[in-house]
Amino acid sequence: MAFWWKKTPKTASDYARLLSEQLNKLDHVSTIDNRRKIQDDCSRYLAGTKHFLLGDVDPEPTAEALDELYSAIYQLDLLYDLLTNLHDLEFEARKDVALIFATCLRHSRDNKFVTVDYMVTRPKIVSLILRTPELALSKNNASDLFLKAGFIILECLKYEQLCRLMLRDPQIWLFFDFAKGGSFEISTESFQILSSMFSVHQKPVATEFFGQHANLQKFIDKVNMLLAHGNYVTKRQSIKLLHSLIMIRAYNNLLTSYINSPDNLKLIMILLSDRSKNLQMGSFNIFKVFVANPRKSRPVLDIMVKNRDKLLHYLKSFNTDSKDATFLDEREYVIQEIESLPRLVSPNSDSTLEVSPQRLH
Incomplete structure (x- = not known):
């Protein structure tokens, strides 16, 4: 050599x-x-x-x-x-x-x-690793620099000690912005980083990150921002990320906080009626968790009751050509749960719902 x-x-x-x-x-x-x-x-x-x-x-x-x-x-x-x-x-x-x-x-x-x-x-090294993607965006060959920095971050996230340091760094919140506003390569890399950040080492994420109310609420706000204002790819990746995290048993705080919010339910119901079948299916996987919750908050229950008939009409014609036995069983379960909800006496009582009724048909 x-x-x-x-x-x-x-x-x-x-x-x-x-x-x-x-x-x-x-x-x-x-x-x-x-x-x-x-x-x-x-x-x-x-x-x-x-x-x-x-x-x-x-x-x-x-x-x-x-x-x-x-x-x-x-x-x-x-x-x-x-x-x-x-x-x-x-x-x-x-x-x-x-x-x-x-x-x-x-x-x-x-x-x-x-x-x-x-x-x-040497925490300054870890801090610089997280800052490097942002710095890369101001340089020539931004995508290549971002991907190389992203690769290094992903390698670091394999080790719990380094993951703990990164979870404490406010720079991690910028990856939600990169996921929304970057090129396809930058957005995809950002979602991969977010997925690894919050799923590889579940114990410190559950106790040290989601265990803090401020982090928990900010995380939900950031994900909802992507779900509401992202393009198709961003919305699809965001739904996938959210669903994978709320299904992790250790993240019960995240699950409980998300499915007890009426605003979160309204957002998922809007996405459930999106033109894209992939977004519909991704949203259904989250919507069914709202429905299956045995201890629904009163605001969430009110929304479901007010939209009972609309939801039934929509779900009975939802993805009827599917051959997936698991999905068909889950759809039937959701329909049965909604059918068991009480009917409203007043015919105009659903007018207060902020989700556009047309979006649910």
Whole structure:
């Protein structure tokens, strides 16, 4: 691998040192030609570091040599510098940065993830990882930068310690905005991050995040914003995210709060009558949870009673061509539950419902 290097590294730590030196030069470069030269050097040194970490060198590095390299990476704060300069690196080099991060995170010794423990003591790295997607949107090649940063976030979320740190960072709320306002690639990546953030490590999410009322309500507001104002893809992904989370047993606080709100029910009823069959089905999967709740709040029960006949008319003709036995059983159950609701005596008593009656037919 010596051909990658203008200087042949004499020790394992030289890989990190030479790369760190080039990264630091990017902050002080004065001409385009000099910048390109430094970018080329960074690309070569990143490739060399990647191959060394992966053991793809001859001779294969020893465990002691790898430990030496990892120690140098930590001492030089190289992970932070790589993130800081990510936008200045070439396309292939950014791919190498993402791979180096993933490889470092997997590094273990004595049954401990060494890099994870190191990052816990350097919360500025975790904070910068979460800020990098937002910073990427102001740069050229925004989508590529965003996806590389997203990949690093997803790798971090595999480890509970790092997930806990991220859950405390207010930057996570911006991913709801990215999901709504970004390109298809950025929106999809944002939903993947949100899904991993709230589903991979359920215990800290349940106790440390959804256990706080302010977080719980803000999460519901953010999801509802996507459901009400997003495009088709955003709405479909939002419904999928919401349904998957309220079905997690540990998130009973989220489930209870969501299905006891009349405003949430109205929103789901509107989506239930959307022209898209996919949105109809996704909304039905949430609507049936409202119906199945044995302890409905009075406002939710009032809405169902006021719209009893409209809902029955709609549901009896809903997705009648389906061959899915599970869906057919669930639809029949929902119909039976709504039929069991009391009828209103006054013929005009449903006029107070804010959901447009036409949307339910």
